[in-house]
Amino acid sequence: MARVRLENITKRYGEETAVEDVSLEVEDGEFVTFVGPSGCGKSTTMETVAGLTAPSEGRVYIGDDDVTDLAPKDRGVAMVFQNIALFPHMDVYENISFGLRLRKYDDEEVRRRVEQAADIVQLEGMLDRMPAEMSGGQQQRVGIARAIVRNPDVFLMDEPLANLDAKLRVHMRTELQRLHRELDATVIYVTHDQAEAMTMSNRIAVLNDGKLQQIAPPLVCYNEPTNLFVAGFIGSPSMNFVEGELVENGLETNNFAVDLDPTRIPDVTVGDAVTLGVRPEDVHLTRYADSLAAPTAPIDARTDVIEPMGDEVFVYLLLAEAAAGSMEQDPATSPNQLLMSVTPDTDIEANQDVDVVLDRSKIHLFDTASGEALVHGLTDLPDREPGTTPTEADS
Amino acid sequence: MARVRLENITKRYGEETAVEDVSLEVEDGEFVTFVGPSGCGKSTTMETVAGLTAPSEGRVYIGDDDVTDLAPKDRGVAMVFQNIALFPHMDVYENISFGLRLRKYDDEEVRRRVEQAADIVQLEGMLDRMPAEMSGGQQQRVGIARAIVRNPDVFLMDEPLANLDAKLRVHMRTELQRLHRELDATVIYVTHDQAEAMTMSNRIAVLNDGKLQQIAPPLVCYNEPTNLFVAGFIGSPSMNFVEGELVENGLETNNFAVDLDPTRIPDVTVGDAVTLGVRPEDVHLTRYADSLAAPTAPIDARTDVIEPMGDEVFVYLLLAEAAAGSMEQDPATSPNQLLMSVTPDTDIEANQDVDVVLDRSKIHLFDTASGEALVHGLTDLPDREPGTTPTEADS
């Protein structure tokens, strides 16, 4: 039983509040990933679970026990530290076996498990190196091995793969998932890598500014973010946001309008400021629009920078009224830009006039003032009053 | 003049060779990214440029000068360290201004530049914190600010964004690019993040095992990798590799065959072992194959695991002969698996029989023995002898 439950955890450093009133429950055997901007309190939250930081307020439960006042060693947790924190005076073998030796496993067993763990992190043959003689990524792998060798009930991993290359990451990712499944351990994981968060987690917990924003399965966070913050944070590149205002029968922005029935949207009325969100992959060139079930009306745009990424190409679009916006501006914040992602074989060039459409089923609306999500997907709305949907207006 | 030139650099640590005979030239104002697996010698190479590590052999030039024996401070370089290495006894302001104060800039100027740098890395208001009071990402940003504040000729950045979340990374990425352009500085950059490497660099240098594999613009590395290593390393998820053998009029693998004229391929003859490489995004369901100019014949497969990533979905395919391969196996190494990437709205489920085709124009062939690339794209080959191309065979 290694359910982890945080109850109203708050942590203050002097004036600064690092974590504010966070409550969440991680089920036994669940894999939960914390994501959030730098400094939002991910590591601090983990430390309260590990027992390294005493929360200023709130309680921590592991299993059925209140462990708030328990020493780290008695909590049955293992942790991979963001700053790696290898013992510089021990070689790799000693680092990895540290916890086992403390528990007086016999040498045979220790060696077996260390070798197995070293194998998983691909460090065979480096067991007698000192940490100072290793590269950054190698050190990080030692840190991971040190945690996994112990088969604890609860794994805490703070950016364990930050220094690894893509290939190794993928490998480690699968290894960690396998371990998770085999050991049936509860895992709390911090990463800034979207792919990791999406593929590994049962649920993602999005933190911002010390506060929990949403905790939900990855695709729910991706497809139904509860607020502007989550919407903008999950997904890379970020979702496009366009501020607008609800009018009689649609949403008007500086550059374009989207038809909809405002009354169908809960909690807002005509005249309210609403932000439209759409992901880059849901912006399509009008010429490919026929594949979409519910496209919006075409929007005039001009391509700015084209960023080929190999497997996809990012196209920065300047909307009609965009006079001289520079391409560096973050499309998520510039009201006159849209980022579109297309396949590499798409025939598109910089500084070319194009028409784009948005996939209505993928449009999100947020209350601009509170940031709260209003609806996800406009196609569901008109289902009830079919009359309003099809009309689309140019900007 | 801040061209950086490495001439036959070798660095040994005792028995261990960290860098082996690396020669490369980074043009003045160029942005070159080092990528490669953990421990391949990226940091070590950087350190030889900075002057922190004396190469065992070889010379380093900056501008026109041989700086091999010059002290770091006389090389005009600034560096972001992989292990961050902030001065623990100085607050953020002092850390960032360290280099400027050494040069006796007047206080006014120092403050202005520090504030500007802090702004870029979004650390305003934290200038009087001590490093120990900051989160991992915040510390890393201080490290970046410390380097950029000095406006040097050559920037060395070793995984400067490893601890930052996606959003901040994108922001920092653009900021660094802007800086690069404005300062007209030469940048050598290490990252394990493909997106960074692809978007920021003029050229990518791929290292493996201390040896330089390829140095070329990002898309060249992506589309025309010189060898198996580069092909497998660049791109995430990794390219699919299928080993096969050249036969009379094609390439045969365990599970399928691809038509081609072996004589058109340089340096190999019928009977040679050849590896076919194809990226996940170039594997298509047969039903969508019409959008391809040159698809291969359909290949029978069965979907295994479906991994939705938000903006795309990874589909693990088991090829016909695959009996009981488990989904965790790395598709790049398992001969009976293929990884396919499809858009999220594709209608596909696990354990479903499907037909897939490969995009012939995106197929790479490698000499299995040496790993060297033979051809990139099979469409160019049959152009000359059109007779051989269209025939396709099932496996």
Place this chain on the structure above:
Amino acid sequence: MENLSEAAYAYLLLLPAFALLTLIAFYPLIRTFVISLRANRTRGLDPLGAFVGIENYVDILTGNARLARQFLDVGLTSSFPFVELGTPFFQQALFVTLAFAVISVVIETVVGFGQAYVLDQDFRGRRWVRVAIILPWAVPIVIQGMIFFLLFQPTVGFGSDLMQSLGIFSATPLANSRDAFIIILVADIWKSSAFMALLILAGLQSVDRSLYDVARVAGASPWQRFKLITLPLVMPALLVAMLFRTMDAMRVFGLIESTAGCTTVPSLSCLVVEAMFGGTRIYATAAAVAFATALVIGLIIGGYVLVFRDTEGGMY
């Protein structure tokens, strides 16, 4: 034990230290303090007389105590600088002690830093150089005194002749307060620099080397690296070394006793020991001088603590 609060845990860890210190240090000090408030009795079995309050303290400060030498002999005048030294400078215990402490600690710090820097380098035979530099510290004070005593014995050593011919010393330096002061200073520097060097070396060795890499790339010259990285990071260790050296120097006794003698160079500790063991059993006065000495040291150290309170990593 792990479940104790941080404070309770800290007190638990401090318990053994304070138990030992209370028994062996605080308790004796309290008793000594009580002694200092009573009268001397030179005859009879009981060495202490009636309770006299702070009379003993008044006596030592006013020069009325039965000490062979002056604790402090200054008179107040109406004209600048408002104080007038009575006994010559080098004959006043307080001044001699202060001068000795200040000069010796300053020089030892510099020398110790130099030695530590040498030892921090990597070179062949470093171990033996380290032995050499540590050696003076391992010399018993009697021997340290003997060496310098003999060196400046005109018939035995060449020190007197040498220094006399250089015009620095008189013919009988060990009998001349000023010369003897310098000899004691040199002897102390010779021995105690090693103390500084060892502590500073430990500080140097604890500095994370990658910080030097950062500084080198940032353009720091060796001197700047020293000033901006080494010094501040070694500062806590250095402060401890200086603090304890200062206190040690303020309590100098054995060295003086075994070279020039307390007559020539009286220090505060000399007065304590002479009062206690000088044959005239004036324990109360001895206790009072000891407490007065502690008070002087306390004032100096208090100044230290105030000045360096904000030093990074400092202990306050």
Place this chain on the structure above:
Amino acid sequence: LGRGRSPGRVVMTAAQDVAGIMHSEGDDPSIQQALWDAGLDEDIRVEIQTVVSDSASRMQTTQSALQAGRAPPDIHMMDSGWTVPFILREQTVNLTERFSEDVLGSVNDNYLEAILETARHPQNGDLHALPLFPDLGFTLYREDLIEDAGYDTSGWGTDPPRWEEFANAVRDARDGADLNYGFTTQAAAYEGLSCCTFNEVMTSWGGAYYGGTDNLFTAGDRPVTVDDQRVIDSIRMMRSFIEGEEENTLDGYPQIAPSAIVQWTEQQSLSPFSAGDAVSNRNWSYAIAETGTEEAFGENLGVMTRPYAVSREEAEYADVGGTAAALGGWNLAVSPFSDRQEEALQVLEAFATEDVMLTVFELGGFLPPNLDLVAEVSPDDVGPVARYADVVQAASENAIPRPATDLWPEQSALIYQEVNAAYRGAKAPAAAMSDLANELEQSEAEVQTNGN
């Protein structure tokens, strides 16, 4: 760790020199044997607790033992210079009460009176310690060199010359033999200066600390006479010896002593002499033993008591003037904290027998407290000292003890500081002595005001 003591063991403190002769292998003579022979109970065995020989350190050790009420040691060996303070502190056993009549009588009759004074209670005269051996200050000189310089030294041994003659002889001998040093003595600022060397010189000039020998042991009510002209002159003479004709010197006395004497004690002053580099040296009986052997100067060593400037008849105070020999030596005191006082007293009584004294003299070269015995032994047994028995006798007659009251330690410090300063020329002799007189008077006054 345990230190269980077998019964019959009596622990006595002693330095290496005495410790080395206490017991012996087999039948070789030893003090222990002599004690038994003298009638000590065979069950009683003296065990030596070796202590350092430096007198000041020994006083510390003794003081800390007695102050803590610790025993063993059962018998403390105390310097004659600091026995009285311990007596006054009631830290010794009163021997007058505990000794048998005849032993007490023979001690009082036969022992050198001057050293007995240092072992008596100053107020009631009771004996609290038994002198083990006295020591006397001698002036050693190279008879051969002085004779070569044309001086007749035949009578010097028992009838020393005047200072002027002596000084001239030394100067001529030094110059004649081309030696580095003439006369070496001890003038460092230490106990030896106030108790002994200066005391001798002062006495030989007819001066005294407290107006003659009557007042030596009665602190409080006595005159302080150190600012006498004679005392000042004696210092000026010493300055002449050191500096030649300079400030604060005395005409007619040549430069004969190195200035280094102001930082010399016994060892440093003896070594140039024993190395043949000096004409004359003031020292203790051990120096005779060391330099009077055949390997050293043998018969060429002349020994006498101090030259003088003012004869005893000319002197103002009692028993001063004329030649002088400072008195040192050690006493044995029984610890009142000992649980073996009876045994210890027996040991002391045995020490008071002549045979034991002679054994100590023969084995260790320590003068017997009954100095008449010196003449009874042959040089073959005890070394060169016996050769100078007449000088020893003369010295004992002219022995001057230090005024070793319980104030002496602090007064001694005052004295040697001022005298040393005056010798060095740091202070004019007259000024130094008048300062000293003030300080001593203050110290004396202490006794009256405190009454302790």
Place this chain on the structure above:
Amino acid sequence: MTDPSDSTDPTDATGTNRSGDINDAGDGDDESPRDPALCRPDGGEPTDRSAGRPDGGTNVLKDGREAELDRSPLQQWVADSISHPERVYRAMFYVAAIFFLFTTLFPFYWLLMVALTPEGQLQDIVFTPNGFNPGAFIEVFQVVPFHVYMFNSFVIALASTIVVLVIASLAGYAFGRLEFPGRTPLMLLVLIISFFPPAAFFIPLNDLFNTSFFFLEPITGDGTLYNTPFALVTPLSAIFMPLAIFILTTFYSQIPDGLEDAARVEGTTRLGALFRVIIPLSAPGVATAGVLTFIAVYNEFFFSFLMTDGQPENWAPILDGILAYQGQYQVLYNLMAAASILGVIPVAILVVIAQEKIVSGLTAGALKE
């Protein structure tokens, strides 16, 4: 060698036009001034790169612009040194090392000369002994059982060092790594002990150690601690404890929290983390505290002299052994010298080797070189 134009200096617009210096390798190339205010466009002026040179060489060189023409060997060396600054540092380093070696060792050399000089010939010793008497080194053991004193001192020093290190480690951990009310006052309280001359402790301790406690009787025979190692170990431990506490506090407080955290998560208690991680990582500090304590105790003057009766069989330390050669009128300087050489040098070597072992054993590789 080439001119490392410090073009990192952004205000130094001339940083790149100084290539005129590049041609003649190894002779007086300059380093552009680090200080932008000092930047000169001509750039050809030889200046001294080595800021660490204390010898005023800067001026010599600055004046010597014409020295380009005729250079003396010295200037040649200086010029070479400029292009190879490591050489200057190396040279400075050797000068400093030799200077320190000479100044620390000379008194020992002289002590050796005193030891070798036969008794009674102690005159005018400068660089050679008067006569040659190596027998002194044997005699020291014959006159007094010096080895016993050494052994006693060794045991007492070792015991005190262990007591001090253990207790001070706990206290240092509390002071250095824990926050609790009264931390500063308690530290000052510890410090106060060191304000007092040892004599201030003496009278009460002398009473205490000579008081008979019945419960000690089975151990010490008479129930007092006097004449037992405890009489030295306890006061010396207490007196050297403040120094050790301060040293350890300082070093322990500098170990990053992360490492302690890692150890605790791995399953150590806080104390376990202290002994397994913090102490090993503070090895230089711990070893130094140990060495300082050991040697200080080994050579301690005051209590060593007064807390035993000076008998080798009663745990008298080396000091008493040395003083045993000192007579009232006669001091066997040669034997004292020989004894102290014998007593000191082996211990110093032992201590240094032990320290190196401790440090390297505990921190091997901890510091990236």
